[in-house]
Amino acid sequence: MTNVSVNLYTYNYRQAKTYLIAVLFVLGNIVLPQMFHLVPKGGITWLPIYFFTLVGAFKYGWRVGLLTAIASPIVNSVLFGMPMPSALPAILIKSVLLAIGAGWAASRYHKVSVPLLFLVVAFYQVVGGIAEWTMTGSLMSALQDVRIGMPGIVLQIVGGYAFIRYALNK
Template identity: 50%
Template sequence: MQTLTAKFRTLEFGEAKTYLVALLFVLGNIALPQLCHTLRMGGPTWLPIYFFTLVAAYKYGWRAGLLTAILLKSAVLALVAGWTAARFRRVSLLLLAGVVLVYQTIGTLGEWALAGDLSTAMQDFRLGIPGMLLQIFGGRAIIGVMNRNRYAR
């Protein structure tokens, strides 16, 4: 399994680039779900609303990820991905799989506590396996491309 030594940049709340990056990733978090929802069960299957939050937090830190987050699980994802990237300073399929598993587990417990229905809270684990795999493999690919692009540094 190949590990990519990534060029990470933790953006601060006081930097204009933080808000520009967040805006671009929020647009992605709006556009990708719209595209996926044109397919039957596309949203629950592909989990598109989390994809750009994962990339933003992993590449630019928890602050950029949190600004990109839309839902409870997105906020948890931003924090977990940002911490993982800062802690390990590299990206691999194993690390991304760990990020996805941790945020899905914590988010599911939070949704269960809020909704009071375990079956509804477990929906991503029942239907969203393709989306989780997209986050892992697609996230790794996008972060790799961003590392080679001088404008994304």
């Protein structure tokens, strides 16, 4: 898994493609969490709400990522009660950081690699964790994604690489 050139796109908010692609990634961020919630503690272990935000922002730019990052947790919370409304602020902050970080990394390096995705995921987890700690006053809550969600972090990095590299390579 080395640095691999892939076609990366950046759409603006005036293009219909931006919204169409974002809707597809939001749907992915609805279906994937529902599948993982069939397993006890699947959501907090696998962190599926972030997967298509990472992929969308990296492949199609920060605007698609930002739309996906904001809509996915809200739609999931309204439709299914997960994430719980009390968890939404921290998840939204992390999702937005992920979208911005992935979009920036893709536009800066024009390649996808496991180390680059690792840095993007580390960025949103560290900065988002600090924000969550500040908001909640609980270091344990802020570290939950890392303590319990390590399988999800690995899924984002390795699965995100595979998805961008193979499923979306055109």
